[in-house]
Amino acid sequence: MTSATHRSAEEIGRTARGPRPLPPLGEQRAAADLSHVDTTLANGLRVLAVRKATVPLVEARLWIPFAGDDALHPATAEVLAETILTGTARRNRIEIDAELALIGGDIGAGVDPERLVLTGSALADKLPTFLDVLGDVLTGATYADEEIAREKERLVERIAVSRTQPRTIAREALQKHRYGDHPATREVPRAEDVAVVTPEQVRALHQASVLPRGSVMVLVGDLDPDGVIGELEKVLGGWASDRSAVRLPPLPDLTGPSVLLVPRAGAVQSQIRLSAQTIPRTDPGYAALQLANLAYGGYFSSRLVENIRENKGYTYSAHSGFEFTDGTAVVNVDADTATDATAPALLETRYELGRLGQVPPSGDELESVRQYAIGSLLTSTSSQSGLAGQVLALASTGLGLEWLNEHPARVAAVTAEDVAEAALKYFAPKRFTGVVVGDATVLERKLLALGDVVVGEPA
Amino acid sequence: MADPELVRYTLDNGLRVVLAPDATAPVVGVSVHYDVGFRSEPEGRTGFAHLFEHLMFQGSESLEKLAHFRHVQSSGGTFNGSTHPDYTDYFEVLPSAALERALFLEADRMRAPKLTAENLANQIDVVKEEIRLNVLNRPYGGFPWITLPPVLYSTFPNAHNGYGGFEDLESATVDDCAAFFDTYYSPANAVLTVAGDFEVDNAKKLIEEHFGDVPHRPAPERPSFAEPLPTTELRGEVEDAHAPLPALGIGYRMPDPINDVDSYLAYLVLAGVLTDGDGSRLQQRLVHKEPLVVDIGAGAGLFGPFEARDPDTFTITLIHPHEVPRERVLAALDDELEKLAETPPSEEELRKVTARWTASLHSEHDRLVSRTLALGSFELLYGDASLVYRLADRMSAVTAEAVSAAAKALRPDARAVLVVKPASEGNNEQ
Numbered sequence: 058m059t060s061a062t063h064r065s066a067e068e069i070g071r072t073a074r075g076p077r078p079l080p081p082l083g084e085q086r087a088a089a090d091l092s093h094v095d096t097t098l099a100n101g102l103r104v105l106a107v108r109k110a111t112v113p114l115v116e117a118r119l120w121i122p123f124a125g126d127d128a129l130h131p132a133t134a135e136v137l138a139e140t141i142l143t144g145t146a147r148r149n150r151i152e153i154d155a156e157l158a159l160i161g162g163d164i165g166a167g168v169d170p171e172r173l174v175l176t177g178s179a180l181a182d183k184l185p186t187f188l189d190v191l192g193d194v195l196t197g198a199t200y201a202d203e204e205i206a207r208e209k210e211r212l213v214e215r216i217a218v219s220r221t222q223p224r225t226i227a228r229e230a231l232q233k234h235r236y237g238d239h240p241a242t243r244e245v246p247r248a249e250d251v252a253v254v255t256p257e258q259v260r261a262l263h264q265a266s267v268l269p270r271g272s273v274m275v276l277v278g279d280l281d282p283d284g285v286i287g288e289l290e291k292v293l294g295g296w297a298s299d300r301s302a303v304r305l306p307p308l309p310d311l312t313g314p315s316v317l318l319v320p321r322a323g324a325v326q327s328q329i330r331l332s333a334q335t336i337p338r339t340d341p342g343y344a345a346l347q348l349a350n351l352a353y354g355g356y357f358s359s360r361l362v363e364n365i366r367e368n369k370g371y372t373y374s375a376h377s378g379f380e381f382t383d384g385t386a387v388v389n390v391d392a393d394t395a396t397d398a399t400a401p402a403l404l405e406t407r408y409e410l411g412r413l414g415q416v417p418p419s420g421d422e423l424e425s426v427r428q429y430a431i432g433s434l435l436t437s438t439s440s441q442s443g444l445a446g447q448v449l450a451l452a453s454t455g456l457g458l459e460w461l462n463e464h465p466a467r468v469a470a471v472t473a474e475d476v477a478e479a480a481l482k483y484f485a486p487k488r489f490t491g492v493v494v495g496d497a498t499v500l501e502r503k504l505l506a507l508g509d510v511v512v513g514e515p516a
Numbered sequence: 517m518a519d520p521e522l523v524r525y526t527l528d529n530g531l532r533v534v535l536a537p538d539a540t541a542p543v544v545g546v547s548v549h550y551d552v553g554f555r556s557e558p559e560g561r562t563g564f565a566h567l568f569e570h571l572m573f574q575g576s577e578s579l580e581k582l583a584h585f586r587h588v589q590s591s592g593g594t595f596n597g598s599t600h601p602d603y604t605d606y607f608e609v610l611p612s613a614a615l616e617r618a619l620f621l622e623a624d625r626m627r628a629p630k631l632t633a634e635n636l637a638n639q640i641d642v643v644k645e646e647i648r649l650n651v652l653n654r655p656y657g658g659f660p661w662i663t664l665p666p667v668l669y670s671t672f673p674n675a676h677n678g679y680g681g682f683e684d685l686e687s688a689t690v691d692d693c694a695a696f697f698d699t700y701y702s703p704a705n706a707v708l709t710v711a712g713d714f715e716v717d718n719a720k721k722l723i724e725e726h727f728g729d730v731p732h733r734p735a736p737e738r739p740s741f742a743e744p745l746p747t748t749e750l751r752g753e754v755e756d757a758h759a760p761l762p763a764l765g766i767g768y769r770m771p772d773p774i775n776d777v778d779s780y781l782a783y784l785v786l787a788g789v790l791t792d793g794d795g796s797r798l799q800q801r802l803v804h805k806e807p808l809v810v811d812i813g814a815g816a817g818l819f820g821p822f823e824a825r826d827p828d829t830f831t832i833t834l835i836h837p838h839e840v841p842r843e844r845v846l847a848a849l850d851d852e853l854e855k856l857a858e859t860p861p862s863e864e865e866l867r868k869v870t871a872r873w874t875a876s877l878h879s880e881h882d883r884l885v886s887r888t889l890a891l892g893s894f895e896l897l898y899g900d901a902s903l904v905y906r907l908a909d910r911m912s913a914v915t916a917e918a919v920s921a922a923a924k925a926l927r928p929d930a931r932a933v934l935v936v937k938p939a940s941e942g943n944n945e946q
Binding site: 063064065066068069070071072074075076077078079080082083084085086087088111112113114143150151153154155157158159160161162163178179180207210211214215217218220221222223323324325326356357358363366367368369370371372373374393394395398421424425428429431432433435436439440441442443 | 540541542543576577578581582585586587589590591592593594595609610611612613614615616617620624627628629630631632637638639640641642643644645646648649652653654655690691693694695697698699713729757758759760761792793794795800803804807810811835837864867868869871872874875876878879881882883884
């Protein structure tokens with residue numbers, strides 16, 4: 058193309074010496090034990106503080122169970138998350154932002170049907186200022202009328218943008234199809250609900266639901282774990298209530314129904330989303346299930362990716378993974394495919410589900426996913442933010458840092474029989490429900506022919 | 517903070533090496549940066565650099581198709597690659613026991629990749645799906661990185677779509693791949709970076725063992741992509757079938773990122789003063805006070821700063837409600853820039869921006885994958901990986917006057933304005 062006298066592709070792919078052997082793995086050093094404190098403050102807040110001084114920062118995560126069954130709850134919660142950082146009795150919106158900026162800090166808030174999460178970080182030597190701002194917001198957010206009004210307008214616009222994203226459309230369809238009208242399905246509030254939320258309702262929700270008891274705070278970074286607990290008692294002492302944060306009602310076990318083809322006229326690509334009930338991290342069988350999932354579609358070298366991406370070119374990304382909701386777990390399978398490739402991709406996706414149970418992972422496959430599970434845990438927890446995320450995910454289901462330390466041994470102990478059993482039990486095609494969102498005029502005939510597919514809008 | 521240890525040297529075949537040992541976690545990052553990106557694609561071959569990146573994962577002399585992925589992941593590692601305007605990178609992060617494997621995998625494809633018709637056809641399909649996912653089937657897909665350059669720039673290297681047109685992708689041949697490899701993927705045109713948990717002497721020995729016999733080929737001469745500055749406001753328009761709201765992408769030229777680093781950094785500080793946080797100028801006025809826009813952001817580079825040579829683009833992107841006329845948004849923006857041009861920002865405004873930059877650079881370097889890639893790209897583009905560790909200080913030294921001068925240079929008569937129109941809007945002018 059550019060080089061005038063280049064070699065041919067065949068010449069490029071060959072050397073005189075010929076193919077070389079893969080070098081063996083060297084000796085692996087274990088991760089250092091991290092000094093940490095896992096305790097509950099007087100106000101009922103569980104705190105995990107972990108020292109990891111790789112850079113002079115501290116990462117903070119606060120998880121507050123935040124369910125509600127009121128029809129306006131999703132909209133009110135969304136407005137609350139958008140405005141919780143817009144002012145307190147001591148600081149207005151600009152002052153909060155300025156104070157955080159000057160300490161290299163940030164705090165963001167996000168909400169879903171299960172929980173409200175505050176995520177933040179700051180330069181480590183400015184931690185007291187960071188915690189002071191956080192405590193101020195938790196105990197003194199004012200939700201000024203004009204801030205609420207403005208954020209509601211922006212939220213309505215943003216919901217409109219979000220609802221045009223194929224992945225949001227598919228997620229919403231999946232939630233409704235598998236869980237009906239359970240509160241867990243209300244992930245993106247309706248614009249018309251947001252429009253009628255009042256400042257009084259937002260303040261009342263903060264009062265009723267932004268609560269320390271039952272919530273979890275994780276701090277990871279260049280900090281003294283014991284010292285920071287005392288600091289927190291001081292800063293968050295005024296954040297108190299006799300009641301506990303509100304947990305989501307249990308999700309029903311997933312047993313069906315058929316896969317739903319949801320029409321999206323003119324779409325050039327379809328979203329395939331399948332889902333089945335599995336077991337949470339606290340279950341003794343989790344490590345085997347985790348390895349079965351990796352072998353199916355949980356990493357790039359999985360059967361699903363090799364089949365529908367690397368061999369057939371149906372998709373750019375195919376993936377399977379767990380979704381944990383308050384003590385329960387499902388496994389989800391996702392792929393986005395060109396309209397023409399959608400029916401064959403669904404066929405192959407189901408084929409691989411069936412095959413995982415009938416032809417369970419071989420010895421090589423098992424060792425590969427085992428190393429990947431252990432290695433990716435090392436990698437993902439080697440940064441402060443990665444570790445903070447992991448610890449929060451564990452703590453929100455009642456687990457602690459010891460789970461992280463012990464998990465490599467659990468993964469190492471999984472046998473081929475354990476994985477075969479998990480594959481047969483949890484990946485059987487008949488266990489899966491789900492949706493396909495795409496151009497129904499092209500897809501309908503072929504998808505219906507595959508069986509266990511119906512057409513329609515989600516309930 | 518003192519610079520962490522950094523070892524830099526060059527192999528006999530021209531491969532530049534950066535070693536950054538750090539034993540705080542038992543993991544290691546390995547990357548190879550090749551000095552070719554989508555600005556080097558010839559006409560009629562849009563998207564080729566990125567397509568070629570996919571092919572580099574499809575096998576080499578010692579590794580059959582799919583083996584690369586399996587060997588990285590079965591060693592407990594993760595991998596990826598990405599194509600930028602001026603370079604293409606490949607990387608792995610693994611438990612430190614797998615260092616030699618990672619070096620072996622990168623060396624094998626640098627020495628003898630298998631470029632086959634079958635793999636090419638398969639990856640053309642995969643890349644087309646990637647484009648459908650990220651551009652065609654998504655609101656604001658490719659905005660602004662694909663849609664703004666053709667308005668601001670007039671030459672093919674700077675203006676064309678780096679993802680590529682389907683027709684160009686489909687007509688790529690195996691021989692194109694061979695020519696591209698021999699021209700651009702020589703060791704003398706690449707940087708190898710190793711960061712994390714390893715012994716320097718051992719790493720040097722392994723690198724010599726695996727990369728030492730990759731034959732030298734001369735690095736290609738690097739053309740200049742320079743083009744004259746705009747002398748008038750340039751306007752362009754795209755229709756977006758999925759977008760619910762109109763959007764604007766505003767592009768300005770900026771100082772040479774490589775040869776005029778401090779001026780370039782002043783534009784980064786300016787971006788912070790304009791849109792970083794609720795207290796920033798444009799957030800305060802356009803989002804909260806008036807309010808004219810739903811969201812706004814400003815920054816250097818189409819994918820972020822420090823990843824392109826000259827010419828590079830300063831962008832402001834925003835989404836606004838239908839009922840707000842775009843000229844009103846532009847007028848408010850120009851008004852704020854003019855205020856900054858006349859009165860330099862306050863000390864506190866600067867300290868806010870630089871403290872957040874300091875923290876975000878720490879955070880980036882705390883993630884091994886980001887640190888490895890930053891060291892490699894700075895060695896490649898700037899000839900100096902250690903600049904990574906001095907950026908925070910250089911940013912803090914930017915003066916209020918320099919920021920003011922940068923604001924003054926963002927002139928309405930020397931910029932590109934890309935209008936994104938929701939398809940539902942049709943041809944009705946607002």
